[in-house]
Amino acid sequence: MDNRGSMEPIVDIQGLSYAYRGFEDRWVLRDISLQIQPHEFVAVAGRTGSGKSTVCYAINGLVPHSFGGKMEGSVTICGLNTRETTPAALAPKVGIVLQSAESQLVGLTVREDVEFGLENLALDREEIRSRTDWALDVVKLTEFQDSSPWNLSGGQKQRLAIASALAFRPELLVLDNPTAELDPVGKQEVLETIAMLNKQHGITIFIIDQELHEILPYANRLLILDKGQILLMDETEAVLDQAELIRNAGVKLPDVTEVCYQLRKRGLWTGTLPRTIEQARDRLVERVNSLEPKASPTKIRPQAGEPLIEMKDVSFSYPNGKPVLKQINLDIDRGDFVALMGQNGAGKTTLAKHMNGLLKPSSGQVLVEGMDTKQESISHLATRVGYVFQNPDHQIFSKTVEEELSFGPINLGWPADRISEAVTKALKDIGMEDRRKAEPYFMGLAERKLIAIASILIMEPHVLVLDEPATGADYNVALRIMRYISELHQRGLTVIIITHDVSLAANYASRVIAMRDGIIQLDGTPEEIFMERERLWSCKIALPEVAELSSCLGQSGQKHIIRVPDMVSVLEGA
Amino acid sequence: MSSIRTSYYEGNVSTLSRVDPRVKLLYIVWVFMMIMVFTDPAFQSFTMLTLVLAAAAGGLSLWKVMSTGKIGIYMGLASWVLWMIVLRNQGTVLLNIFGWTITDYGMLKGLAIALRITSVLFAFLIVAMATPTRDVITGLYGLRISAVFSMVVGIILRLIPQFQSEHSTIMEAQRSRATEFDKGGILTRFRKHTAYIIPLSLRALKIVSDLSIAMESRAYDPYTKRTFVRELKMQRLDRIILVAMAVFLVASIALRIIGLGGLQLGTLGTGQ
Numbered sequence: 098m099d100n101r102g103s104m105e106p107i108v109d110i111q112g113l114s115y116a117y118r119g120f121e122d123r124w125v126l127r128d129i130s131l132q133i134q135p136h137e138f139v140a141v142a143g144r145t146g147s148g149k150s151t152v153c154y155a156i157n158g159l160v161p162h163s164f165g166g167k168m169e170g171s172v173t174i175c176g177l178n179t180r181e182t183t184p185a186a187l188a189p190k191v192g193i194v195l196q197s198a199e200s201q202l203v204g205l206t207v208r209e210d211v212e213f214g215l216e217n218l219a220l221d222r223e224e225i226r227s228r229t230d231w232a233l234d235v236v237k238l239t240e241f242q243d244s245s246p247w248n249l250s251g252g253q254k255q256r257l258a259i260a261s262a263l264a265f266r267p268e269l270l271v272l273d274n275p276t277a278e279l280d281p282v283g284k285q286e287v288l289e290t291i292a293m294l295n296k297q298h299g300i301t302i303f304i305i306d307q308e309l310h311e312i313l314p315y316a317n318r319l320l321i322l323d324k325g326q327i328l329l330m331d332e333t334e335a336v337l338d339q340a341e342l343i344r345n346a347g348v349k350l351p352d353v354t355e356v357c358y359q360l361r362k363r364g365l366w367t368g369t370l371p372r373t374i375e376q377a378r379d380r381l382v383e384r385v386n387s388l389e390p391k392a393s394p395t396k397i398r399p400q401a402g403e404p405l406i407e408m409k410d411v412s413f414s415y416p417n418g419k420p421v422l423k424q425i426n427l428d429i430d431r432g433d434f435v436a437l438m439g440q441n442g443a444g445k446t447t448l449a450k451h452m453n454g455l456l457k458p459s460s461g462q463v464l465v466e467g468m469d470t471k472q473e474s475i476s477h478l479a480t481r482v483g484y485v486f487q488n489p490d491h492q493i494f495s496k497t498v499e500e501e502l503s504f505g506p507i508n509l510g511w512p513a514d515r516i517s518e519a520v521t522k523a524l525k526d527i528g529m530e531d532r533r534k535a536e537p538y539f540m541g542l543a544e545r546k547l548i549a550i551a552s553i554l555i556m557e558p559h560v561l562v563l564d565e566p567a568t569g570a571d572y573n574v575a576l577r578i579m580r581y582i583s584e585l586h587q588r589g590l591t592v593i594i595i596t597h598d599v600s601l602a603a604n605y606a607s608r609v610i611a612m613r614d615g616i617i618q619l620d621g622t623p624e625e626i627f628m629e630r631e632r633l634w635s636c637k638i639a640l641p642e643v644a645e646l647s648s649c650l651g652q653s654g655q656k657h658i659i660r661v662p663d664m665v666s667v668l669e670g671a
Numbered sequence: 672m673s674s675i676r677t678s679y680y681e682g683n684v685s686t687l688s689r690v691d692p693r694v695k696l697l698y699i700v701w702v703f704m705m706i707m708v709f710t711d712p713a714f715q716s717f718t719m720l721t722l723v724l725a726a727a728a729g730g731l732s733l734w735k736v737m738s739t740g741k742i743g744i745y746m747g748l749a750s751w752v753l754w755m756i757v758l759r760n761q762g763t764v765l766l767n768i769f770g771w772t773i774t775d776y777g778m779l780k781g782l783a784i785a786l787r788i789t790s791v792l793f794a795f796l797i798v799a800m801a802t803p804t805r806d807v808i809t810g811l812y813g814l815r816i817s818a819v820f821s822m823v824v825g826i827i828l829r830l831i832p833q834f835q836s837e838h839s840t841i842m843e844a845q846r847s848r849a850t851e852f853d854k855g856g857i858l859t860r861f862r863k864h865t866a867y868i869i870p871l872s873l874r875a876l877k878i879v880s881d882l883s884i885a886m887e888s889r890a891y892d893p894y895t896k897r898t899f900v901r902e903l904k905m906q907r908l909d910r911i912i913l914v915a916m917a918v919f920l921v922a923s924i925a926l927r928i929i930g931l932g933g934l935q936l937g938t939l940g941t942g943q
Contacts, residue, residue, distance in 0.1 A: 154884075157888055159884060159887065159888065163883075163884070163887055183892075184887050184888055184890075185887070185890040185891065185892045185895070186890075188888065188889060188890035189890075192888075193888045195881065195884070195885060197881060199833075200878060200881030200882060200885060201881070201882075201885040202885075203829070203882070203885065203886060203889070204805065205680065205803060205804050205805065205829065206803075209803075209805050212900050213886075213889060213891075214889035214890055214891075215898075216897050216898045216899060216900060217889060217890040217891045217892065217895075217897050218890055218897075218898075219895070219896045219897050219898050220898060221898065222898060222900055222902070225898065225900055226900070261889060262888075262889075265889075265890070450843070453847060455843050455846065455847065474851070475846045475847065475849070476846070476849035476850070476851050479846075479847055479848065479849040480849070483847070484844075484847040485847075486840065486843070486844040486847070488840075490870060490873060490874060490877075491837075491840050491841045491844040491870055491874070492841075492844045492845070492848070492870065493870065494865060494866050494867075494868075494869035494870050504848055504850075504866065505848040505849050508848060508849035508850050508851070508863075509849050538873065552848065553847065553848065556848070556849060
C-alpha cells in the first residue's frame with residue numbers, strides 16, 4: 098500500500114537546482130523535487146553525469162557546504178534544512194556510502210575505521226565501543242575488527258563503509274553506487290546487508306545502482322535521472338513499464354524486462370513489463386509451448402588459429418610467498434575473444450600480466466609468438482600483446498590526444514611520418530578525428546577509455562588484453578566501448594577481457610575461462626560454460642539473467658540460450 | 672593480487688610499541704636536537720646507537736628498517752659524496768682518485784651532515800614502524816600540537832602507502848606502452864618520467880578529495896572537540912626514558928659549550 102504523504106517525509110527536496118563552484122553557469126541539477134518517507138527503499142539510476150551523486154551530496158549537506166557552488170530550492174532532511182545544517186551535524190541523521198570503498202577508509206584497522214566517526218561526535222569512550230561492536234556485528238565483520246581494512250575483500254570493505262555510517266545510528270542511508278566495483282559475491286553481500294538494514298532496522302535507503310536487475314528485488318520505488326532532472330519516479334513496476342524512456346536515459350533494463358519489452362514492440366506481449374523472471378515465467382512458458390520447436394541459435398567459436406600465447410605449467414607467487422597461479426596450462430589462439438572471469442583474488446589479473454611480461458612466472462614458461470617472456474623486455478612484448486589497464490587515469494598524461502597516442506610509437510622509435518599516419522588512423526578508429534588537439538584528461542569516461550585503448554592499439558599488437566573495460570561505465574558508455582572492441586575482433590585482433598560481467602561475456606566472447614584460487618576451472622564457449630551453474634558458482638560467477646530465464650523455459654523443451662536477441666527471436670518464433 | 676601495505680606500523684608487540692606515543696614523538700625531536708648539537712661523527716654516533724637500541728626495543732630487524740628507509744641512505748650517501756667533492760681542497764689529503772682528492776675534513780664533515788639527514792628520518796621510521804598511526808595522531812594531540820597538523824600527519828601516514836600502490840600500477844601501465852624509464856638521454860628520460868608523475872599527481876588529488884568527502888561525511892571537523900578511544904597514560908618506563916633523554920641532552924649541550932663534540936682535525940680545529 099502506498100502510504101506516502103501520511104507521514105512526515107524523511108527527505109523533502111523542493112525545486113533543487115545546483116551548479117558546482119567554478120561552473121556556476123552549468124546546472125548539474127535542475128528543479129528537482131522529491132519526497133521520501135521513512136522506511137522506504139528508493140533505487141536511483143541514470144547515465145554518467147545525470148546528477149545522481151550530486152543528489153546524494155545534497156542530501157548529506159556536502160552540497161552546498163563543502164562543494165560551494167550555486168544552489169536554489171531547499172533540501173530538508175529529518176526536519177533539518179541542509180543550508181543551515183553542516184554535514185557534521187547531519188551525520189547522525191544521514192549516513193553516506195560512496196562508490197569506491199577504498200577511498201572511504203580512514204582507520205588502519207576495521208575497528209578504528211568505525212570508531213573514527215564516533216570520535217568526531219565526541220561521544221564517551223564506552224558509547225563509542227558499544228556502538229562499534231553493534232555496527233560490526235550488524236554487518237558481520239566482528240571477526241575482522243583488528244584486521245587492516247585494506248586486506249578485506251571488496252564486499253567486506255563496502256560493508257565496513259556501511260558499518261562506519263551505521264555506527265551513527267542514522268535514520269537514512271545514502272549509497273552512491275556501492276556495488277559498482279565489486280564482484281558478484283561482493284555485490285550480493287552488500288545488497289543483502291542493505292536490504293536487512295531496511296527491513297530489520299527500519300533504515301530508509303536511497304541507493305544509486307545502475308544494475309536494475311540486482312537492485313529492483315529490494316526497492317519500493319525507482320527514480321530515473323536524466324540531464325539533472327527527474328525523468329521518472331514511481332513504484333518500480335510503473336517505472337519499468339516505461340522501458341523506452343529508461344533505455345534512452347542510458348540505463349540497462351533487466352534482461353527479462355528487455356526480452357518482454359522487445360516482444361511487446363512486436364505485439365507479442367501485453368500489459369505491464371515484468372521485473373523478475375518469476376513474474377514472466379508463466380506467460381513465456383505458455384508462449385514457448387505454443388511454438389514449434391526449433392534449434393536454438395548458438396554462437397559457434399570460430400576455428401582456432403595458431404596459438405599466440407602459450408602458458409606451460411605456469412606458477413607464480415608474490416614476494417610474500419602467497420601462491421597466486423598454480424600450474425596453469427593455457428593456449429590463447431589467434432582469433433579468440435576470451436572472457437577471463439572469477440572472483441577478486443582468483444588470479445585473473447596476475448595471469449593477464451604474464452601475457453605481456455609485466456610479471457614473469459616463478460616456474461613454468463610463457464611463450465608469446467614463440468618468444469619466452471623471461472628473455473624479452475616488456476617494451477618488445479608490447480608490440481605483440483597490448484595491455485589496457487582498468488582505469489584510464491593510470492595511463493593518460495599528455496596535453497593532447499595526439500601526444501597521448503604518439504607516446505607508445507615514440508618509445509618504439511618509429512619515424513615521425515609513420516607516427517603521424519598511425520595517429521590519424523587511430524583517431525579515425527575511435528571517432529575523434531576532430532579532437533586531435535583536445536585535452537584527454539578532461540573528457541568523459543567513454544572517451545578516456547577509448548583513448549587508452551587506442552594508445553595501446555597504435556603499437557599494432559596482435560593480442561589486446563583489457564582489464565574490466567566496461568566497469569564503472571553506464572550502459573551507453575559500456576556499449577560504445579564493447580562495440581569498438583568487438584569491431585577490432587572482427588578485424589582479426591585477438592582479444593582477452595578480464596570481467597565480472599556475465600552478460601558482457603555472454604554477448605561478446607567466443608571463449609570463457611573461469612578461474613578460482615589460481616587455477617583454471619572452466620574453459621569453453623559461453624554456451625558450454627553458462628550451463629555449468631554449480632561449477633560457475635564455485636568460482637563465484639552467476640549465470641546471465643537470460644540463461645536463468647532459459648533454464649526456466651528449458652523445462653518446456655527450449656535449449657540453452659544466453660543472449661537477449663537470441664531469446665527474443667526464439668520467443669517470436671523466428 | 673598482492674596485499675597493500677597501508678601503514679609503516681609492523682604490528683609487533685614490543686617494549687617500544689608499549690611506550691607512550693608522546694614519548695616516542697619526543698624521541699624524534701630529541702634525536703634531531705642531539706644530532707644537531709655535535710658536528711663530530713664520533714659524538715654523533717651515540718645518537719645513532721640509540722636508533723639501533725630503539726629498533727631492537729621495537730623488535731624490528733635492522734635490515735627491514737634500512738630497506739624501508741633506503742631513500743634516506745641514498746640521500747645521506749649522495750650528500751657525503753657531494754661534501755667530499757666540495758671540500759676537496761680543505762684538510763689533509765687522504766686519497767687521490769683519478770685526480771680527485773679526498774680530504775679528512777671533507778670526509779668527516781660530509782659524514783656528519785649525512786648522519787644528520789639520516790638520523791631524523793630513521794628515528795621517524797622506527798617510531799612509525801612500532802606505533803599504530805592512530806596512536807601517532809593521539810600522541811600529537813596529547814602534545815598539544817595543532818589539531819589540523821596532527822590530522823594532516825595522520826593522513827600523510829595513511830596516504831603514502833596508497834600512493835606507492837598507485838605509483839606501481841601507473842608504472843606498469845606505462846611500461847605496457849613500451850616505456851623504458853632507464854633508457855635515453857636526459858630530455859627523453861624527463862619526458863618518460865612525466866608519464867607517471869602527471870597521472871600520479873592527478874590520482875593523488877582525486878584520492879585526497881575523496882578522502883576529505885568521506886571524513887567530512889563522518890562528522891570530522893578539525894575545530895571541534897573530539898574523543899580519542901585510546902587513552903594516554905604515562906608509565907614508569909616512559910618517565911625513565913624522558914628523564915634519560917633530558918639528562919643526555921643537557922649533558923651534550925654542556926659538552927659542546929666546553930668545546931667537545933665539534934669537528935677536530937689535526938690543526939684545522941674548525942669546530943664548525
